[in-house]
Amino acid sequence: MDHKRIEWLFFIVFLLIDIYLGIEILRSPVNLSGADTTTRSVASIRSEMKSDNIDLPDKFSNAPATGYYLATKNRNYLSNKIDALTNVNARYSKDENVLYAAPKITTLLDKNPKKALEQVNKFKNDPKNVPYGKEFKYEPDMSSEDNYVFVQTTDYGEIYAGSAQLSIAVKDHQIINYAESYMGPASPVRELQSTISAWRAVRAMYTNRELTNNSKVTQIKLGYSKLTEVRGSTILLPTWLVWIENKTTKNITLKRVNAYTAQMLQSSTYNVEK
Structure with missing residues (x-):
């Protein structure tokens, strides 16, 4: 296939992606100014949340952010x-698109959590241990004492x-194995x-009954989540990621809000022992 045909192929693929995204935006219009769309004031909704025993972080931005559609x-x-x-025993699962590996040499991690994290990062950043390791960033809100979770970074933000x-598993202060998946370079x-604000994302969750009584919003971040797949490419969109803790069970639920439309995306529930 000559160079000009390859250029035309890429042009057609990205044109189809652009058409798809345009249709999605038209189907899900949103006021990106961050202004309220109901008569209820911010103070009123906060008061309702308080009466429902829902706790929010002390600082909450009401300013819009920005983001791209990525591929x-x-x-x-x-x-x-x-x-x-060469430093690990590794195997690749084609069906799962996941690399599994275990260190060949035992490394004792420091009992101090901060120093132990530094050692895990050093292990992760060595290409003889982990491929593309430097492109992953530690995510404390998804990690526990025996499982260090890292998310893939891009020039535009983190992919969740x-x-x-x-995920690097630790037992008795030693790295025992890891599992890695990687999406490759991302481009707009x-x-x-513009996106909605963090406050508007949480407000949308509350009005849509996605925030239950007796819960606590422990963290909210802007990242990227998978939207769809088009012609051999994965499309990512800006997403407000909201971590919610049940005050009784201590279970943590990660919920996702489309940062353009304020619509709910898929959720994932997991337990974290701090």
Whole structure:
């Protein structure tokens, strides 16, 4: 296939992606100014949340943020990296698109949590241990004492998806194994756009009964989540990620709000022992 045909192929693929995203925006219009769309004031809604025993972080931004639609190519980036992993025993699962590995040499981690994290980061950043390790960032809100979770970073923000995650398991202060998935480089497919504010995302969750009584919003961050797959590419969109703790069970639920439309995306529940 000559160079000009390849250029035309990429042009057609990204044109289709652009058309798809345009349709999605038209189907889900949103006021991006951050202004309230109901007569109830911020103070009134906060009062209602308080009466429902829902706690919020002390600082909450009511200012819009910005984000892109991003695209990554669907490829097996990890499959050809096993030979370079000389410090670990590794295998790649094509069905799961996940790399599994365990260290060949035992490394004792410091009992001080901060120093132990530094050691885990050093292990992760060594290409003989973990491929693309430097492209992953520690996520404390998804980690526990025996499981260090890292999310894939891009020039535009972090990706919060099972297909862009590194989990390093620890037992008795030693790294025992890890599982890694990687989505590859991300690039914008549309221009930079305004998003709703963090406060509006939480408010939308409350009005849609996604915030239950007797709960606590422990953290909220803007990241990227998977929207869909189009012609061999995965499309990501800006998402407000909201961590909610049940005050009784201490279970933590990560909920996702479309940062353009304020619509709810998929949720995932897990337990974290701090």
